[in-house]
Amino acid sequence: MKRVYKLRIGYLxxxxxxxxxxxxxREISAIEDLGFQVHxxxxxxxxxxxxxxxxxxxxxxxxxxxxxxxxxLLNGLVKQASSPARIKAALAVAQARAKAGESNLALxxxxxxxxxxxxxxxxxxxxxxxxAHFGTNSTRVAAYAxxxxxxxxxxxxxxxxxxxxxAALDLxxxxxxxxxxxxVSSYGRSQMYRWAESADLPKVQVVHCGxxxxxxxxxxxxxxxxxxxxxxxxxxxxxxxxLLIRAFALAWxxxxxxxxxxxxxxxxxxxxxxxxAAEGMTDAVSLLGWQDEAGVRAAMDAAHALVTPxxxxxxxVVIMEAMARxxxxxxxxxxxxxxxxxxxxxxxxxxxxxADALAGAMLQAAQTDxxxxxxxxxxxxxxxxERHDIRVSASQLAALFSRxxx
Numbered sequence: 001m002k003r004v005y006k007l008r009i010g011y012l013x014x015x016x017x018x019x020x021x022x023x024x025x026r027e028i029s030a031i032e033d034l035g036f037q038v039h040x041x042x043x044x045x046x047x048x049x050x051x052x053x054x055x056x057x058x059x060x061x062x063x064x065x066x067x068x069x070x071x072x073l074l075n076g077l078v079k080q081a082s083s084p085a086r087i088k089a090a091l092a093v094a095q096a097r098a099k100a101g102e103s104n105l106a107l108x109x110x111x112x113x114x115x116x117x118x119x120x121x122x123x124x125x126x127x128x129x130x131x132a133h134f135g136t137n138s139t140r141v142a143a144y145a146x147x148x149x150x151x152x153x154x155x156x157x158x159x160x161x162x163x164x165x166x167a168a169l170d171l172x173x174x175x176x177x178x179x180x181x182x183x184v185s186s187y188g189r190s191q192m193y194r195w196a197e198s199a200d201l202p203k204v205q206v207v208h209c210g211x212x213x214x215x216x217x218x219x220x221x222x223x224x225x226x227x228x229x230x231x232x233x234x235x236x237x238x239x240x241x242x243l244l245i246r247a248f249a250l251a252w253x254x255x256x257x258x259x260x261x262x263x264x265x266x267x268x269x270x271x272x273x274x275x276x277a278a279e280g281m282t283d284a285v286s287l288l289g290w291q292d293e294a295g296v297r298a299a300m301d302a303a304h305a306l307v308t309p310x311x312x313x314x315x316x317v318v319i320m321e322a323m324a325r326x327x328x329x330x331x332x333x334x335x336x337x338x339x340x341x342x343x344x345x346x347x348x349x350x351x352x353x354x355a356d357a358l359a360g361a362m363l364q365a366a367q368t369d370x371x372x373x374x375x376x377x378x379x380x381x382x383x384x385x386e387r388h389d390i391r392v393s394a395s396q397l398a399a400l401f402s403r404x405x406x
Contacts, residue, residue, distance in 0.1 A: 006035040012132040012142050016042035017058040023209045023317045025058050030394030052292040065114050073113040090147045101168045115144025122150045128405050135162040135171055143177045156182040160312035163191045171195045179404035182207045185315045185336025210390030216324035220301040226257035227366035230303035232318045235266030240309030243355050245272045249279045250359035261286045263299050300325045311352050323384035326377035330361045346380040
């Protein structure tokens with residue numbers, strides 16, 4: 001029997017999929033499980049970076065707008081702009097946003113052409129709604145698509161990039177044009193409130209990123225031996241990896257039994273390798289490179305706790321994943337993190353950028369007896385299960401999509 005869909009919608013991301021976008025893939029899958037048909041749009045892909053089979057399959061399912069070519073996009077813009085008033089209004093927005101510093105005018109025209117393409121494809125596919133992830137150019141494209149005859153749209157703001165340039169990115173203006181905006185934490189909601197008109201405040205809704213807990217359940221027991229920490233992410237200053245390796249060196253000098261595994265890679269790798277060699281920590285620090293989901297789980301299972309030293313975040317999915325593996329967390333007291341990790345219950349929180357405080361938390365964790373670490377891990381698992389089940393998050397989004405349709 002032919003399946004009857006509750007709603008046909010589009011998801012729009014600038015570059016998709018990426019290894020760091022597994023949370024979007026999970027969200028789409030859970031929405032589809034609820035009976036929605038989802039068409040994936042991306043401006044471009046990043047196939048060379050994909051090692052996870054699930055990401056590779058998602059890449060094959062995604063329509064990449066820029067692959068249509070410049071000539072077809074511009075021709076489509078002309079055809080889509082059947083109403084002179086529409087194109088005039090959209091061009092006025094493009095000029096205003098270029099003047100405000102969102103991007104130069106040439107990029108705004110490209111976004112406009114991408115929006116025209118998506119508006120036409122949405123009409124062809126019968127899409128009732130477009131949802132964009134990240135309040136940057138993907139949301140601008142969705143807004144242009146709407147102005148050129150496409151369906152209503154909404155967007156999810158994650159941070160920190162959006163909150164670094166909220167005025168230039170026109171978060172308030174995008175919210176005014178959207179049906180609603182999702183933030184992944186109460187902190188994110190507060191930042192959107194800063195730029196919203198009072199009439200648009202009810203549009204801002206908190207929907208947590210979720211995990212497919214069936215894939216993260218049944219965590220392994222904590223390993224035997226001295227404290228082993230794991231960090232997962234891009235080796236970049238924003239993620240705090242430069243400070244992390246310096247803080248670990250401070251802690252390791254006091255407790256040479258400490259161990260640290262780093263999952264990821266990035267521009268700070270050479271510097272990190274230099275500090276490891278200079279401090280004589282070759283046996284204490286392992287560089288595991290990028291790992292797929294199974295590799296990340298294995299690295300977490302081999303550790304006693306996750307350490308996340310970020311300077312700027314939204315609400316890191318890696319923290320949710322570690323908590324789902326019943327691992328306590330050492331993290332910085334920023335953005336949405338304190339909403340999930342409570343000091344003394346699921347882990348430790350330290351001021352961002354404070355190497356001494358981070359080293360102190362590592363040493364404190366090392367001095368914590370195994371039974372207490374296990375208790376903290378169980379509390380972490382219970383909290384993430386309560387707050388970050390993808391089925392719950394998908395149901396909340398589904399209700400928003402259905403309501404936006406009217």
